[in-house]
Amino acid sequence: MSDYDFDQPIDRTHSSSFKWEHYRDRPIIPLWIADMDFQSPPELRDALKTRIDHGVFGYTKTPEALKEVFVERMASLYGWRVEPRWLVWLPGLVVALNVACRVLERHKQEVVTFTPIYPPFLTAPHFSERRLVTVPLAKVGDRYEIDLDFFRASISSQTGLLLLCSPHNPVGRVFEEEALRQVAEICIERDIIVCSDEVHCDLILDPLTHFPTAKLDEAFESQSITLMSPSKTFNLPGLNCAVAIIPDPKLRRRFDAVCQGIVPHCNLMGFEAALAAYRHGEPWRLALLDYLRGNRDLLESRIEKIPGLSMTHVQATYLAWIDTRDLNLKHPQRFFEQAGVGLSDGRQFDGAGYVRLNFGCTRETLKEALRRIEKAVRER
Numbered sequence: 495m496s497d498y499d500f501d502q503p504i505d506r507t508h509s510s511s512f513k514w515e516h517y518r519d520r521p522i523i524p525l526w527i528a529d530m531d532f533q534s535p536p537e538l539r540d541a542l543k544t545r546i547d548h549g550v551f552g553y554t555k556t557p558e559a560l561k562e563v564f565v566e567r568m569a570s571l572y573g574w575r576v577e578p579r580w581l582v583w584l585p586g587l588v589v590a591l592n593v594a595c596r597v598l599e600r601h602k603q604e605v606v607t608f609t610p611i612y613p614p615f616l617t618a619p620h621f622s623e624r625r626l627v628t629v630p631l632a633k634v635g636d637r638y639e640i641d642l643d644f645f646r647a648s649i650s651s652q653t654g655l656l657l658l659c660s661p662h663n664p665v666g667r668v669f670e671e672e673a674l675r676q677v678a679e680i681c682i683e684r685d686i687i688v689c690s691d692e693v694h695c696d697l698i699l700d701p702l703t704h705f706p707t708a709k710l711d712e713a714f715e716s717q718s719i720t721l722m723s724p725s726k727t728f729n730l731p732g733l734n735c736a737v738a739i740i741p742d743p744k745l746r747r748r749f750d751a752v753c754q755g756i757v758p759h760c761n762l763m764g765f766e767a768a769l770a771a772y773r774h775g776e777p778w779r780l781a782l783l784d785y786l787r788g789n790r791d792l793l794e795s796r797i798e799k800i801p802g803l804s805m806t807h808v809q810a811t812y813l814a815w816i817d818t819r820d821l822n823l824k825h826p827q828r829f830f831e832q833a834g835v836g837l838s839d840g841r842q843f844d845g846a847g848y849v850r851l852n853f854g855c856t857r858e859t860l861k862e863a864l865r866r867i868e869k870a871v872r873e874r
């Protein structure tokens with residue numbers, strides 16, 4: 495029995511939540527944007543209260559203690575030796591994806607990514623006036639794999655950046671070391687920077703270990719940008735605190751230069767929350783993983799029984815990528831919305847015919863959403 499009550503419903507209406515305001519006053523369960531309906535760990539909330547009581551909210555440097563705790567965390571959880579000077583703290587990772595596209599040299603105009611993918615991976619290259627090249631993930635049995643031949647064939651002399659998502663949103667895949675090594679070898683050979691977004695790395699539900707792509711070898715470290723953040727794990731994306739890990743000083747300087755005068759510092763509450771979460775949040779995180787595992791198992795077993803719907807096994811994240819194509823729906827997202835469940839539209843991820851379901855909610859909420867989905871499909 496967990497010390498934390500993830501079954502406790504928290505009213506998020508009237509809290510300016512993107513997720514909940516979208517369906518304000520409509521009887522639709524919001525299971526779209528990727529935040530969870532749970533309160534963050536109690537120690538984190540206490541740390542914020544203490545900071546509020548201090549009452550002075552001036553310009554704030556990155557706390558040294560946060561750098562130390564983060565470096566220790568990388569070593570203890572992932573066996574990755576990170577130097578504090580490699581860390582660039584940022585108010586978010588979408589910012590980092592866009593900055594990464596802008597560090598490319600003039601002759602490197604193309605950005606590759608594996609689809610389906612979290613939508614900012616698709617828009618960042620355009621915002622940065624780079625060309626986007628997409629490489630579909632290959633579905634092999636019950637899992638998605640990186641199609642190395644397709645990847646190789648998609649690279650040109652202009653390819654400068656791979657935007658990688660590991661673990662992967664939306665397909666929930668934890669890529670193995672070997673697959674990442676093969677990707678890295680291609681990138682080393684073709685002089686491609688890899689920006690590896692690992693924001694979901696603390697949310698692995700299966701007995702698997704996250705492998706930070708940049709850990710592969712030193713040669714590769716020099717062309718890597720790794721993105722991490724406490725925001726998904728501890729449910730604090732509204733506090734805007736994230737970090738890019740850039741071992742190579744030249745690349746880090748280029749990244750910093752793009753940020754100059756445009757990207758603001760992190761919010762001091764974000765720093766406080768990150769520090770408290772990393773220091774004290776481990777028991778909460780482990781309990782959360784248990785709860786999410788329960789939600790995932792329930793979801794997979796119920797979706798499997800709905801004719802016309804299917805999903806691959808979710809190894810990590812609280813996001814499920816559901817294939818609706820056998821139902822031949824004109825607009826799957828709208829269909830489920832009309833049935834009272836607000837999902838993300840697969841087209842935004844370059845995955846027409848799919849919807850993404852966020853199961854970071856109470857078990858009761860998930861059960862009710864499933865009842866509505868089952869009924870809608872049955873009565874269609």
Ligand SMILES: Cc1ncc(COP(=O)(O)O)c(C=O)c1O
Pocket residue numbers: 528585586587588589612659663691693694723725731736
């Ligand atoms: C892979 C990935 N990167 C980045 C983000 C968002 O990061 P941020 O809120 O720090 O901009 C998300 C949110 O869902 C995500 O799934």
